[in-house]
Every structure is written in C-alpha cells, then in structure tokens.
Amino acid sequence: MKNRILIVEDDADIASVLQDYLRHAGYETEHAADGRTGLARILAAPPDLTLLDLMLPELDGLGVLRGARARTNHPIILLTARIEEVDRLVGLELGADDYICKPFSPREVVARVRAVLRRASPSAPADLAESALVLDEDQWQASIQGTPLQLTRREFRLLQALARHPGRIFSRGQLLELAYEPSDDVTERAVDSHIKNLRRKLAAAAPTHDWIRSVYGVGFSFEAPEG
Template sequence: MNADRRYVLVVEDEPSLGRLVADYLAAAGYETHWIADGLAVLPAVRERLPDLIVLDLMLPGQDGLSICRELRSFSDVPVLMLTARVEELDRLVGLEAGADDYVCKPFSPREVVARVKAILRRPWKRPAAAEAAPGLQIDATRYEARLDGELLDLTPLEFRLLQALAEQPGRVFSRDQLLDRLHDDQRALSDRAIDSHVKNLRRKLERARPGDDAIRSVYGVGYRFEL
C-alpha cells in the first residue's frame, strides 16, 4: 500500500469490465480495489475511505443508487457512476442521489480514467474527525462521536441522527426531515420512533456533559441542536 497514491474503489459486477477499469486506473498511477457485490460496498468504505468510487448502477445485493444515497449520509467521497441506462431521467436520478459524474456504457476505459482525474482535481476535503460544536467531535470515517473527549456509545442510527442535527446547529428539523436523513432505516421507522431515538441520544450526551440539554424540542415541529 502506497500512502502517496490516490485510492479508487471500483464497483462493477461484470468481472471482465471491473478488472479492466481497475487495471487502467492502476496503470494511471492509482491504487485500486475491485468489488462485485453491492452489499460489500459500504462496509469496505467504512473500513477504508477511498479518494473516489467508480460505482455501477445495476449491482447484485444493493443497487448503485441506494448505495450512493446511503453513502451520502456519512461521506462526501466523490462518486463516478457507470450505467447502461442512457435516458436523461436516469442520469438526473443518479446525480440527484449524490453522484459527481456519470458515464454511460459502452465506454472507453480511457474515458473513465479521464473522468476520475477530472473529478479528483476538484477541491474536496476528506472527512475526518471534525469539531461540529464546542467539545463535540464527529468522525464520519469511523462512525464515532466524542463529547469533551469521551467516546459516545452510539448506535449507527443515533450517530446519523447526531450528525444530521449537529451539522446545522440552531436549525429546527421536523421528524420527517430527520427520517429522510437516516436513509436506510427510514422504512423501518415511524416519525414518532424518532422521539425514542432522540431520547436515547440525549441521555448519552447528558452522561458525557451533565446538565447540558443539547437537543431541544420545538413544540409541534421537531428538534434543534444547541451545544
């Protein structure tokens, strides 16, 4: 592993095409890793955040659009989407899901390399442990949050809830808006279930900083974060 090389994750279920794209990127100087199963993508990203993801739209296990939407709940890593769908609507859906660029099949591997180079020239700061509020650090790459140096024992859903609230302190979020930010969990939750998760999150924040109510209820609307 060369720390000086940019790391590109290639996600393509067709082995010959996946290997071809990975080989061309490697020849261009990038470190690459190829994945064929959609369900393996997010665990791989959380284990090691790439500099860019080349992501096929149609994948076994989990499709590219849902991967991209879930990815955007915790990372701004650039995504180049690959697809056989050429209709404008499908391209727009991919971009609205959080993709940075779009290449339609059939394509030249050289075009993919050129698009990757162009995207990586754009300014993008790798997410890391950042202070979201005084004393609160949120590390999206590790799914960890600390308050005053104390590690908060959060579930993945509680982590995403805290991240959504802390990104915009003072903003009032409705329960529906918070459900939209939780992406993969929203189908298993009702809007009132948010109340239970907020209660648990408040308790964990209170444990780390007694007497400080960081999540305020706004009657008839939802919640806002103040720390």
C-alpha cells in the first residue's frame, strides 16, 4: 500500500512540482492550499506524512502543527522561506520531524520524506544504528563494527546524546544540556568543535556514511545507516 503524503502549501506551482515528484517516487498525494483546510484533513484522516509550509493563509503552519500534535503523532516536515533560528526551533519544539528551507530541490524533499517515513515505520529495523555503532557506557568507549573511535569523554557523551534519538534534530543549546556537565566551561561554539572532531573520527572508521547531519540554523541529528 502506498504511503499518503499531504502537502499543505499555498503556492500552487510548488505544490504541483512536489506532487509530481512524490507520485513519481511511488507516493499518493493530496493538497491543501490553506492552513485550516490542511488541519481539518489531518484531523479527519491523518496522512502517513505531512509536508507543511509555515507561511499559510487562514492558519499559519505553526498553528497547524500545534493542532495536529494535539491529536496525532504522524510525521510532519516543515517547509519555509523563513531563515530565523527562532522559527526553526519553535517548529521543532512543537514536534516537527524535520525542516527544509526554500528554495529547495524537489529531489531533496523526496529524500527527506523517504528518510522520515523509514524512521517512523513500525516495520523498519529499530536498531540500525546500534547494529553498527556500539557505545560502552561503563568504559566510555565507542566503536563502529569493531573499529574503536578513540573519543574524548565529552565527544562520547555528545555522540551518546545524538545516537539515542536517530533522526531527531538537536539545537546546540539542547546538546549543551544533554552532553555536558553544568560545571563544564563550554559554549555553543565548543559544540561545533566537538561535532567536527566526531565527524572526523566517524568518517575514519566508516567513510561511506555521513553519521551526523547539520541542519542549517538549527543544529545536528544522528543519521543511522540504511540497513
């Protein structure tokens, strides 16, 4: 059975292009041109995934997101031309699963839809990351398919925080709270430095996979390998 994708987008040209690409990728699609209509369709019959624009008539995207999350946990990806970090963080804190900025490539949208649906599918393996990545909390050691990563304690805790929730996007502030002690004298700039070191060590052990994804203006997510 095909996954059903709801596109809530007031720009008819963008909606039409997205529908064409998604249908070509094997998905069923439907379109709502304003926020109230989109929310009504979500509440009446939640789709498998919603692509939700933030700038909508009648009811904006954050209003739709709030209303949807009160009734359903189905995946929602935000689409927006807004670049302010606060908009991104508010959307993610309300329960968005991903965030794509305009202008975007339709192929990128299809790829993100596929990735989010794969993570949300109950039939998908739940421990893809664990099958390759091993975190030994007692010894503060990490390895990928038997190859030690030689992480510092701070790098280990940062990787641990990310890997516990594959696909979830964490802001730098959230990572500071999760991966560092209150007594640590670190800033959000230090998070970037530690992420850079983690990427280098992960790439050395498994160069064919990009383990940590940067989301511009938002933060970082851990990406489990595909099978």
